[in-house]
Amino acid sequence: MKVIKAEKMGFCFGVKRAIEKVEQALKEEKKVYTFGALIHNNQFVEKMKKEGVEIVENEKEIKPGMTVIVRAHGLPPKTMKEIEKKGAAIIDATCPKVLNIQRLAKRFESNGKNVIIIGNSSHPEIIGIMGNLETGIVVREPEEVDRLPDNLEEIAVVSQTTEEQERFEKIVGILSKKFKNIEIYNTICEATKERQDGAKKTTKEADAMIVLGGKHSSNTTHIANICGQLVKTFHFETADEIDGLDLKGVSKIGITAGASTPDYLIEEAVQKLNQI
Structure with missing residues (x-):
């Protein structure tokens, strides 16, 4: 294989x-x-x-x-x-990129804007950003936009660094239709974009994908979700989970990993796959 x-x-x-x-x-x-x-x-x-x-x-x-x-x-x-x-x-x-979002959000609010953050409100990065604000708003899913007050004015939108690009764009599209005076700042980290785009590219060559990384890792979970929409995908934390995996009909398997996955775990998984 x-x-x-x-x-x-x-x-x-x-x-x-x-x-x-x-x-x-x-x-x-x-x-x-x-x-x-x-x-x-x-x-x-x-x-x-x-x-x-x-x-x-x-x-x-x-x-x-x-x-x-x-x-x-x-x-x-x-x-x-x-x-x-x-x-x-x-x-x-x-991370300097996270610090930049904290500073941006704080500056926007001090200039009288309503700050909307696209991301997971329970994620530590979002908690840190919100800690710099008096009245920030976190939006996780597109349908949440409908529940926002209609009278919000002067809106600035930022994102969690590990957000899915497609979900960010979808939410931004809905926000732009609902509110007139809105500024959009795509603060998704370049490393996040590279890993998501790289995973998508790999699915085009593979019959199945393995995404390696913590089950509680935001960026890894997003990558697994993206791959899962395109090809049969397995989200594993370690190479041991590959044992006994049913790969019948799979001649080419892709592997990627989240931004919090160490190289040695990736190499262990690659070695195990090469033995199948």
Whole structure:
């Protein structure tokens, strides 16, 4: 069976940068803490735990003297201040692209605009962006637009960096019909676009697809959804899940991975597929 690898997959710039900051901190400290899981990949998080990286989930867990790393998703300013008040040292690994959206949203609101963010309201990136606003609005699905107040004026739209391009465009199209004074800023990360486009391209050559990455990873789930609309798709977290997979009638299988999937997990999956 032929294995076709997507051109772009695995760690993005923001994830690599955050990991590098953790690794640098571990050279100076035996133990460091991340506010929430560093990335949405259970296997890598467990690997980092063995190297001295612990997770704190809220401000109450912070103790004086801790070194706390803010992951690529960022945090609300209020949370950052609470960590500082606790006497912990902060290493800010917020992705620069996420920081840019935070600043954009804050500036738009200060200029009197209603800020609409296209994304998942429970995702840490969105929580961080919303923490910079007084009255931001999050839209997840196209049908939610109908429930927005008709009297909104001066609207600025931004997006979660890992949003699906097609869903973003669909929601923007509906918003533009409903509201007249609206400015659109497509803040989907270029790495996200590359991975989504690369996955689509790979489906054209493959009979089936394997998307590798955390089941709770936003960008990986979006890639799996995109591939699933085009070809038979399996979303796995590890190569072990390939065992016993029914690939009857599949002569060419494509493989891609989310931006939070480490190279070693991708290589393990490729090796296993090559043995089939």
